[in-house]
Amino acid sequence: MQRLSVAQARKEESIGKEALIQGWVRTRRDSKGGFSFLEINDGSCLNNVQVIADQNLSNYESDIKKLGTGACVGVVGTVEKSPAKGQATEVRAQSITVYGVSDPETYPIQKKGATFEFLRTIAHLRPRTNTFGAIARVRNCVCKSIHDFFQEQGFLYIHPPIITASDCEGAGQMFKVTTLDLEKPPRQGPSIDFTKDFFGRPAFLTVSGQLEAETLACAMGKVYTFGPTFRAENSNTARHLAEFWMVEPEMAFYDLEDNMTLAEAFIKRIITDALTRCEEDMKFFTERIDKEILSRLEGILKSEFLRLSYTEAVDVLQKSGQTFEFPVSWGADLQSEHERFLTEVHFKKPVILFNYPRTIKPFYMRVNDDGKTVRAMDVLVPGVGEIIGGSQREERLEVLEERMKETGLDPKGYWWYLDLRRYGTVPHSGFGLGLERTILFLTGMANIRDVIPFPRTPGSAEF
RNA sequence: UCCCCGAUAGCUCAAUGGUAGAGCAACCGGCUGUUAACCGGUUUGUUGUAGGUUCGAGUCCUACUCGGGGAGCCA
Missing domain, CATH: 3.30.930.10 (Bira Bifunctional Protein; Domain 2)
Known part of the structure; x- marks a missing residue:
């Protein structure tokens, strides 16, 4: 199975390809028509690829309907021309593997905007x-x-x-680099004896x-x-x-x-x-x-x-x-x-x-x-x-x-x-x-x- | 390091010294080839920490912690 990045899957020339797309869920929208839209992003480009997840998928009710923002999935499906506005292509899923769920109650990133100050406190998730x-x-x-x-x-x-x-x-000011014991450094008279330090002299970060x-x-x-x-x-x-x-x-x-x-x-x-x-x-x-x-x-x-x-x-x-x-x-x-x-x-x-x-x-x-x-x-x-x-x-x-x-x-x-x-x-x-x-x-x-x-x-x- | 401003629900913010609220998110339901979807409902708090003033403090005072803006220094 060919792997496609989201950036590739969004391109018109990918239409008709069967592929595996792997990434993180940005949003899920359910349709009572019996299917869901998943927006998947993998960092390869700014925009997401839209995945159509039909109720016929074996894990539709058990997994797909519970996918929240931040969950990680792999989608096997066909790239098709999208009938709606907003994107040239979309992926019709044949199967979806959930690699990792993401509890929406506690996941700190939401669909609406957050301040940069807040995102700085979650630097591990802000990418x-x-x-x-x-x-x-x-x-x-x-x-x-x-x-x-x-x-x-x-x-x-x-x-x-x-x-x-x-x-x-x-x-x-420079950062000092030392292996001396800061609790009790070796001394020569009142000053610290750097000849005993790792480099035999004071050392710094450049x-x-x-x-x-x-x-x-x-x-x-x-x-x-x-x-x-x-x-x-x-x-x-x-x-x-x-x-x-x-x-x-x-x-x-x-x-x-x-x-x-x-x-x-x-x-x-x-x-x-x-x-x-x-x-x-x-x-x-x-x-x-x-x-x-x-x-x-x-x-x-x-x-x-x-x-x-x-x-x-x-x-x-x-x-x-x-x-x-x-x-x-x-x-x-x-x-x-x-x-x-x-x-x-x-x-x-x-x-x-x-x-x-x-x-x-x-x-x-x-x-x-x-x-x-x-x-x-x-x-x-x-x-x-x-x-x-x-x-x-x-x-x-x-x-x-x-x-x-x-x-x-x-x-x-x-x-x-x-x-x-x-x-x-x-x-x-x-x-x-x-x-x-x-x-x-x-x-x-x-x-x-x-x-x-x-x-x-x-x-x-x-x- | 200095000056100024701020800290209230998961997030963004309200609340003349008098019982702490909204929007969004989440959850439940409805609707829909949707796309920051939409409509209705439900839940959410040691008001940054520690003291103080007061009958009563989210609100006033002091200290501290963290954050923001500006300055210095620089890339």
């Missing part, structure tokens, strides 16, 4: 809803796009360590694979990482996770302009693929989540990202006449409200800001000839704000060492990073893109906890 099924498929699509885009351009997929000893860039990616870029040319990243910062917002996925390309012989060009092409490729490969799901997001999603994404594809230096951006903001909660002044970091104004109100399209003051950016960014700014770039998009952060890296040994001292870092701890500049240094660039923020941007979902199956946030690691 069975339309919204979370659609998110899972779009997320998968984006991941494939990421690999396709870089692979087609000759990038090498590399794997930086998840456990790291370098407290890199001082960006955010906050970025950038420094390690640079070592491979300085040998292989164009590389990218794609994996989990951890930040122990106590951030409670709709845009932050303690564990999230990040893509970090790193390219030798790329300057900042090359970097910006790549970032723009990358984002456009992800959008294009989502619109073409997840058409049904994207339409769903437009209808049910954010009415402007499709038009916004299509608009972005047509427009060229605006490139604006930090200095110019400060000028635009100061002359805008807009009153901000936080004042704009050269040298201060831009606030969320400033970034949103630029991309959502003033320019109404993605904006790439570059050449930030050196005092507000990390040590590894290349210092410009003016001595005051560094070759940093942030890509801002409407609806989400910063989605990409990147830079051209400082390739000059003396400047890099000076910058490390300036930001209070000990160059000795970064001896291997400095070696890259000591032996055959090369101009190079890279950026990081947060996967979950990209999904927010694509789907119009409001909370980052709803675009990852099992969100990790301060005080929350259930499931």
Whole structure:
């Protein structure tokens, strides 16, 4: 017996096929004509396939009439042209196997809508809803796009360590990794003796694979990482996770302009693929989540990202006449409200800001000839704000060492990073893109906890 | 972490300090090639936790827990 996914069974070309369809019951409607309609979903697509279960089925009264939302079944039957509106095909059942019943008294998912807050408390069951099924498929699509885009351009997929000893860039709080007994850790004087720890030194979960990616870029040319990243910062917002996925390309012989060009092409490729490969799901997001999603994404594809230096951006903001909660002044970091104004109100399209003051950016960014700014770039998009952060890296040994001292870092701890500049240094660039923020941007979902199956946030690691 | 808001039936929400309700779901019945089906009926509560004020607290006060919105930090 041929197995058909619901997505296949819904297609007109499947008419006439005898097949096995397996999935979960979304609803059951009984007809006093002596049969029932079952809506079956298996995650292969947004919509369900309608099954006609006739009373002649041996288990019609005993099993079928009792099927509730959430039950799992296997249906052997014939795909037929549906006489009614709403679907091209339907399946006339010859037999139905009930794999697992679902008690309607206690099953928490109902036919009518539930809030995302409630669904978060049942993260193990929410993939069975339309919204979370659609998110899972779009997320998968984006991941494939990421690999396709870089692979087609000759990038090498590399794997930086998840456990790291370098407290890199001082960006955010890190999770400690230890096998020491926290009840009575070994001590050397007043402080904990980490030489007794598993790695013989303090170790952490990575906050970025950038420094390690640079070592491979300085040998292989164009590389990218794609994996989990951890930040122990106590951030409670709709845009932050303690564990999230990040893509970090790193390219030798790329300057900042090359970097910006790549970032723009990358984002456009992800959008294009989502619109073409997840058409049904994207339409769903437009209808049910954010009415402007499709038009916004299509608009972005047509427009060229605006490139604006930090200095110019400060000028635009100061002359805008807009009153901000936080004042704009050269040298201060831009606030969320400033970034949103630029991309959502003033320019109404993605904006790439570059050449930030050196005092507000990390040590590894290349210092410009003016001595005051560094070759940093942030890509801002409407609806989400910063989605990409990147830079051209400082390739000059003396400047890099000076910058490390300036930001209070000990160059000795970064001896291997400095070696890259000591032996055959090369101009190079890279950026990081947060996967979950990209999904927010694509789907119009409001909370980052709803675009990852099992969100990790301060005080929350259930499931 | 800071500021603001919230927590009442399985879900979504009502209830001038005076006996806790509705819609949906569920269950029973009716009707129907139905499709968030429809119509009638039935059931559902230690009002987040712990204290306090009061003759009387879902309602006022305090603390805590959890959640939401905003901010900071960032991807």
